[in-house]
Amino acid sequence: MRRRLSAVRRQLSALLLSLPACRGALDQSVLESAGPRARAVESLWWFALVVAAVVYVATVGALAWAVVGARRRVARGELGPPANEHRRMTLAVAGGTAATVAILFTFFFYDLSVGRTLRPPHERAHTLVQVTGHQWWWEVEYPHAVPSNAVSDANELHIPTGRPVLIEVTSRDVIHSLWIPNLGGKKDLIPRYTDTIWFQADRPGIYRSQCAEFCGLQHAKMALHVVAHEPGEYETWLQQARMPARAPTDTLAARGQEIFLSGSCALCHTIVGTPAGSRVGPDLTHLASRRTIAAGTLPNTRGNLAAWILDPQRIKPGANMPSNALSPADLEALLAYLQSLK
Amino acid sequence: MSSHCADGARAAGRRLLVGLVLALMLPLPACDREERRFSEAPPSGAPSNVVRMSTLQPGPAMMTSRTSNRYDENAYAVSQGQRLYAWYNCAGCHANGGGGMGPPLMDAEWIYGSEPGQIFATIMQGRPNGMPSWAGRIPSSQAWQIVAYVRSMAALTPASARNSRADHMMTWPESQIMMEPKHPVQSFTPPAAVQP
Numbered sequence: 001m002r003r004r005l006s007a008v009r010r011q012l013s014a015l016l017l018s019l020p021a022c023r024g025a026l027d028q029s030v031l032e033s034a035g036p037r038a039r040a041v042e043s044l045w046w047f048a049l050v051v052a053a054v055v056y057v058a059t060v061g062a063l064a065w066a067v068v069g070a071r072r073r074v075a076r077g078e079l080g081p082p083a084n085e086h087r088r089m090t091l092a093v094a095g096g097t098a099a100t101v102a103i104l105f106t107f108f109f110y111d112l113s114v115g116r117t118l119r120p121p122h123e124r125a126h127t128l129v130q131v132t133g134h135q136w137w138w139e140v141e142y143p144h145a146v147p148s149n150a151v152s153d154a155n156e157l158h159i160p161t162g163r164p165v166l167i168e169v170t171s172r173d174v175i176h177s178l179w180i181p182n183l184g185g186k187k188d189l190i191p192r193y194t195d196t197i198w199f200q201a202d203r204p205g206i207y208r209s210q211c212a213e214f215c216g217l218q219h220a221k222m223a224l225h226v227v228a229h230e231p232g233e234y235e236t237w238l239q240q241a242r243m244p245a246r247a248p249t250d251t252l253a254a255r256g257q258e259i260f261l262s263g264s265c266a267l268c269h270t271i272v273g274t275p276a277g278s279r280v281g282p283d284l285t286h287l288a289s290r291r292t293i294a295a296g297t298l299p300n301t302r303g304n305l306a307a308w309i310l311d312p313q314r315i316k317p318g319a320n321m322p323s324n325a326l327s328p329a330d331l332e333a334l335l336a337y338l339q340s341l342k
Numbered sequence: 343m344s345s346h347c348a349d350g351a352r353a354a355g356r357r358l359l360v361g362l363v364l365a366l367m368l369p370l371p372a373c374d375r376e377e378r379r380f381s382e383a384p385p386s387g388a389p390s391n392v393v394r395m396s397t398l399q400p401g402p403a404m405m406t407s408r409t410s411n412r413y414d415e416n417a418y419a420v421s422q423g424q425r426l427y428a429w430y431n432c433a434g435c436h437a438n439g440g441g442g443m444g445p446p447l448m449d450a451e452w453i454y455g456s457e458p459g460q461i462f463a464t465i466m467q468g469r470p471n472g473m474p475s476w477a478g479r480i481p482s483s484q485a486w487q488i489v490a491y492v493r494s495m496a497a498l499t500p501a502s503a504r505n506s507r508a509d510h511m512m513t514w515p516e517s518q519i520m521m522e523p524k525h526p527v528q529s530f531t532p533p534a535a536v537q538p
Contacts, residue, residue, distance in 0.1 A: 322481040
């Protein structure tokens with residue numbers, strides 16, 4: 001039964017994936033589960049789909065059989081109900097009711113068993129991460145018993161594979177929602193209230209997540225990329241993320257740092273290792289190692305970064321980053337500095 | 343006779359339609375209150391040159407044109423100003439308008455003037471005994487939004503754009519000396535020097 005179900009599942013998956021529109025979204029799809037939690041829900045979904053399809057076909061088939069049978073009897077000149085009408089009706093109603101009850105109970109117990117696998121892993125070994133929603137970006141923190149070892153990052157969530165990750169979620173302004181289709185979710189991020197959600201990635205990869213609760217003007221441009229590493233690789237990443245920002249090595253980057261610290265940048269952003277320590281905007285200590293800027297809006301390239309610094313209101317109208325009228329020379333220097341923050 | 347009747351009914355219908363359209367257009371001006379303008383030139387980039395902080399002038403008193411802050415009438419800008427007021431830690435000294443280390447911002451006392459240009463200059467230039475200079479730190483568009491919020495705390499901006507249900511203490515509608523029409527706010531600068 002189970003093998004046949006998974007074979008059906010594979011074929012249906014192949015059918016769905018052959019549609020060109022579905023191809024591009026493999027990193028943000030509930031049908032491409034990459035962890036136990038999402039897999040349990042995906043299995044339930046496929047089970048429900050197959051059962052519903054069988055029930056649908058059986059019901060329509062029974063209806064067609066009844067219609068065809070009745071027409072035949074009329075054609076044969078039989079008038080009035082068949083002799084054993086009462087017995088046949090009792091059988092049909094009892095059979096239908098029994099099948100319905102059996103199916104609903106199967107769903108009930110299957111659903112309960114899926115619910116059990118979703119229990120939080122508090123008693124198991126896990127990695128703790130804190131995610132805070134902002135209009136319109138994600139603050140991701142990796143706490144540590146030694147406060148100076150804690151890491152603050154933005155719009156990327158790095159996790160080890162094969163290990164449950166417990167996420168404490170909250171919000172700084174309005175309600176957001178964390179949903180990583182390939183791994184699990186969703187969970188609302190509610191201001192002044194901390195909730196938890198957990199998931200586990202079984203294979204390395206990058207999974208895209210999108211704020212799942214309408215949170216204002218730029219809700220659509222609020223993406224989070226989950227990067228799942230092999231455990232060893234994850235430790236290396238964490239060690240690197242704990243390092244303070246590199247000091248500028250050339251005069252251009254040094255001038256860029258001066259502009260950053262003396263202008264309005266330092267009033268909202270943190271760069272660990274410099275006097276800039278404000279928590280209003282994303283931490284930029286390792287900005288150059290991120291894949292995207294502006295919460296998944298643009299790839300992190302030099303040109304995009306320049307456009308974002310000069311006129312963010314054109315890229316993401318309403319974002320809380322103000323426009324900055326920098327001279328070309330100052331912008332060059334600032335870009336050189338920001339791009340050195342690996 | 344019957345055609346006359348139909349004409350009359352048609353004319354009445356047309357009048358009703360016109361009236362309906364006009365009635366529907368009535369609330370249109372109210373949209374300005376919430377309009378979100380994200381990239382526009384601020385009211386003034388550097389009005390500090392024309393803001394007078396002294397009543398003494400060489401020669402006869404000269405007219406100074408007043409910088410009007412268009413954000414005063416925009417509820418979105420006022421609420422952004424409130425957000426920035428918290429983020430830039432204005433509350434650290436002024437509390438939520440009630441004052442602390444710094445002077446209160448919701449009463450009628452304005453040491454350095456209550457006109458938008460004067461408040462902008464106070465933020466940007468800083469003032470003796472504690473007010474830091476934010477020039478080069480706060481972009482001018484954001485500073486103008488803060489100006490709108492600060493003035494709204496003292497009920498100096500149109501009621502239509504003010505927060506009608508503030509999270510903190512507030513000076514309106516009935517509470518203190520700040521009844522708009524009866525008590526014009528006393529400003530440090532005599533009106534003649536500031537207003538045209």
